[in-house]
Amino acid sequence: MATASSVSSSPKTQTRRKRIRPIPAYVPFLFLFPAIVLLIAFRYLPALSAVYHSFTDWTGTGVANFVGLAQYQAMLRDGIFWASLRNVVLYTLGRTVLTTAMAFIAAELVYNLHNRQAQWIWRVAFTLPMVIPVTVILLIWRQVYAARLGLLNEFLRAVGLEAWAQPWLGQPSTALAALIMIGFPLVSGFAFLVLSSALMELSQEINEASLLDGCTPFRRIFTIDLPSVMGPMVLVIILGINAGLQEFAPMLIITGGGPVNSTQTPGLYLYQSAITYGKFGYATAIGTVLMLLTLTFSYFILRARYRRATDVEI
Numbered sequence: 001m002a003t004a005s006s007v008s009s010s011p012k013t014q015t016r017r018k019r020i021r022p023i024p025a026y027v028p029f030l031f032l033f034p035a036i037v038l039l040i041a042f043r044y045l046p047a048l049s050a051v052y053h054s055f056t057d058w059t060g061t062g063v064a065n066f067v068g069l070a071q072y073q074a075m076l077r078d079g080i081f082w083a084s085l086r087n088v089v090l091y092t093l094g095r096t097v098l099t100t101a102m103a104f105i106a107a108e109l110v111y112n113l114h115n116r117q118a119q120w121i122w123r124v125a126f127t128l129p130m131v132i133p134v135t136v137i138l139l140i141w142r143q144v145y146a147a148r149l150g151l152l153n154e155f156l157r158a159v160g161l162e163a164w165a166q167p168w169l170g171q172p173s174t175a176l177a178a179l180i181m182i183g184f185p186l187v188s189g190f191a192f193l194v195l196s197s198a199l200m201e202l203s204q205e206i207n208e209a210s211l212l213d214g215c216t217p218f219r220r221i222f223t224i225d226l227p228s229v230m231g232p233m234v235l236v237i238i239l240g241i242n243a244g245l246q247e248f249a250p251m252l253i254i255t256g257g258g259p260v261n262s263t264q265t266p267g268l269y270l271y272q273s274a275i276t277y278g279k280f281g282y283a284t285a286i287g288t289v290l291m292l293l294t295l296t297f298s299y300f301i302l303r304a305r306y307r308r309a310t311d312v313e314i
Contacts, residue, residue, distance in 0.1 A: 047291070054285035059278045071285035081286065084257075084264040087176055091265065092244030094180040100236055103191035104229075108221060111199040123196065130189035138253045141182045145169045145254075169255055172262035179250050179263055191236040198229040234301060241297050245290055266290050 054071055058064035075081050110122045129137070144151040147167035156165045168178040202225065210220050248267030251257050257264040257272070266286050274283035 050284040050287050053281055054288045056281045058281040058284070060274070060280040064281065067281070071282050072289075074282065075285055075289070080261055080264060081266065081269060083261045084266045084269045087261075087263060088245055088247065088265040088267070091176060091180055091247065092241055094177075095186075095244050096237055096240035098180070098186045099183075099188040099191055099240060100233065102186045103188050103236070104195050104226075104233065106187045106192050107195040107199055108225065110196060111225075112217065123192075126187050126192045127189040129183075134249060135253065137183065138250055142169070142254045145178050170259060172260050175255055175259060175262045179254065182250060182254075188236075188240075191240070194232045194236055195229055198232040199225060202228055238298050238301055241301070242294050245294050245297070 053064055055066055055068060056064035057067050057070070106122075106126055110119050110126075113119045113122070145168040147153065147170055150168075152168065153165035156162060166174065168174050206224060207220070210224060215223065246267050248265055248271055251263045251265050251268045252271065255263040257268050267290070270283045270286040270290070273279045273286065
């Protein structure tokens with residue numbers, strides 16, 4: 001009976017299988033088509049348009065006259081541009097190193113907590129600032145650095161260090177460093193989430209084996225944890241460099257590029273050239289140089305990451 005039943009059901013199974021047709025290869029692309037169109041329209045076409053207009057004297061309206069390399073030649077003679085380039089390199093290096101290091105330290109501290117509830121609370125605490133608008137954070141820090149009645153100077157006076165109180169944003173020697181330290185203790189919520197997730201994926205067997213071999217927790221960080229999260233850390237570094245080179249919001253809201261262009265950046269200079277002075281051709285030339293710088297930094301970081309790498313396949 002069982003054999004007859006299985007034989008009788010066999011034709012039905014074959015009929016069902018014949019009804020199931022393979023999905024055509026073009027169907028997934030139909031779902032991706034709207035996203036591809038939007039990506040081309042709002043990402044690639046503006047970028048190509050910016051590169052083209054960097055060779056013109058476009059003012060934002062009217063006809064763009066082709067002027068060749070005139071905008072780039074003017075940029076080479078522009079002292080403000082070179083000062084802004086120096087400032088943004090220092091700002092990017094400082095912010096990227098500090099935020100990545102502090103995010104890794106915070107992720108390690110949370111990872112080594114034995115209480116799951118405490119881990120959850122600290123994860124929320126480090127990622128909660130991500131939902132706060134950037135403008136609000138910058139306005140708060142402008143008040144922190146205020147020369148009169150600023151929180152930092154008032155704190156220094158309260159602890160007997162009145163000689164250290166100074167106009168942090170009003171002098172070229174401290175303005176850029178003050179912008180770099182915005183958000184102290186500089187634990188980036190995004191970097192913390194990436195590195196914390198990478199640490200949580202580590203095998204517990206490796207940690208237990210390291211303890212049996214007499215490896216201290218401090219040594220384990222440099223011999224096991226850090227090499228294991230190098231891939232996600234490179235991602236965090238590249239995104240930090242991309243964001244740093246294009247940064248202009250803190251300079252625009254807090255210092256306006258001053259004093260004496262000590263906090264001027266190419267992103268802010270681009271904005272001022274286009275919006276304030278109507279020099280859209282010159283602004284797009286600055287944007288093109290920024291794009292090339294970002295690609296160059298990303299290339300060398302990726303090359304250093306994957307050279308002699310044993311945890312990835314190229």
